[in-house]
Amino acid sequence: MRIALVGCGAVTQAVYVPLLSRRRDLFEVVAVCDLSRTLADAVGDRLGAGKRYTAVADMLADGGFEAVVVLASGSHGETVRQALSAGYAVLCEKPLALTRAEVAALPEGRLMVGYMKQYDPAVRRAEKLLAELGGPAAIRAVEVTVLHPSGESQLAFANLTQARDVDPGLLASLRAAEDELVSQALGADAPKDVRGLYGVALGSICHDLSLLRRFTGSPADISYVETWGETPGSIEISGPLPETGRFSLRWHYLEDYPAYRETVAIHHDSGSLELVFPSPYLMNAPTTLTVVTPGESRAEWREVTEAFEVQLAAFHAYVNDGTPPLTDAGGGLEDIVTAQRIAARYAVQHGLPIGGEAA
Structure with a gap:
């Protein structure tokens, strides 16, 4: 499954990069996005992702992937909304958002919230x-x-x-x-x-x-x-x-x-x-x-x-087989x-x- 990553900070580098590197049987990371081009390039190099972005909207518009994994800090509500609206499946690290209103604004779509x-x-x-x-x-x-x-x-x-x-x-x-x-x-x-x-x-x-x-x-x-x-x-x-x-x-x-x-x-x-x-x-x-x-x-x-690896495999099963997520x-x-x-x-x-x- 081709995926894009949003956020290339501490959790991405320490946890998701090594896990995605060893689960290439399930995932191909084709795009990464971070406010810092330095971080996007560092993570992109380690995962072999050819497309690097500093704006989520640009990445979503270019496409070339089936799902988005949201790992940035802060509220994830707006990024998740944009990704779901564009038709992508989403794995979003906790918390989903900072307000109830952000959740209410989310369109229908395939969304899994990550609590490993x-x-x-x-x-x-x-x-x-x-x-x-x-x-x-x-x-x-x-x-x-x-x-x-x-x-x-x-x-x-x-x-x-x-x-x-x-x-x-x-x-x-x-x-x-x-x-x-x-x-x-x-x-x-x-x-x-x-x-x-x-x-x-x-x-x-x-x-x-x-x-x-x-x-x-x-x-x-x-x-x-x-x-x-x-x-x-x-x-x-x-x-x-x-x-x-x-x-x-x-x-x-x-x-x-x-x-x-x-x-x-x-x-x-x-x-x-x-x-x-x-x-x-x-x-x-x-x-x-x-x-x-x-x-x-x-x-x-x-x-x-x-546990993080089991969670990633569960996301793969959710997108491909419809197995419901735990959250x-x-x-x-x-x-x-x-x-x-x-x-x-x-x-x-x-x-x-x-x-x-x-x-």
Whole structure:
């Protein structure tokens, strides 16, 4: 399947370039696009893509491919809209957008939202075991802890090509447009700490929201949100699950923590299912699933199959065979709504202004 890439930054270079290089049985990358011509050329050279662009509209107009993989930073809503309108299938990295309105404006088409943890073999195994226990009705609690070091430390091994050739005026206008989207989501008067919380919710915590969607359904409500420490600092979120039980989530940005670590524990009446995820940038590093059963019996399960690679194969199957993705536009919208509820609960608790869609 011939594809085009939009965005040639850190995730593309560290994850997608090596995976697409070894899955040439499924994909041929024929075009790449980035605001930086330096990055477009670097990624194009590594993947053998002959067409390089600095404007999405130009790439879509030229065509020559069947699908678009959107990997750029920020909101993806407008790029996805353009690609779907032009008739291309789209794999869009999370988040799908920053506002509900952007999702509502998307035309009909083949759209898959990328949450690679949903395709992790350990997660799929945990889903199967949970179903055997009785599904969401069996859950007493879900507890999530994320220890998040700096992106620079997580990517130090990757020897990334840096972009220094993008017009500062263009970057400033893009940041202003993104800030306007956040204002649409939260209201023009939403203060910096509410905006920062919303950014973390859609940029990182959304992975955990996507797992809750798979295990229990999206949270029915957000009861409590607190933050502390220097921004982005630490975040605590809790609330009821849609069927039974409650969830609690603690996310900590720890600049110099030795390694990324994410733990998702599902407790039920007779035991627990615990998932421990490594850094997402380490290819084929296994997620550990620990199953605790009555009598304190503990069994650990690991598999080195790369979740990002399974996700890419699932996109190929979606486009060619019609196999439904685990997250479509509806699932991406659910996570945006939950992120807005998180921001709104925090604002209400602290007497801060909240407007826009989140109100």
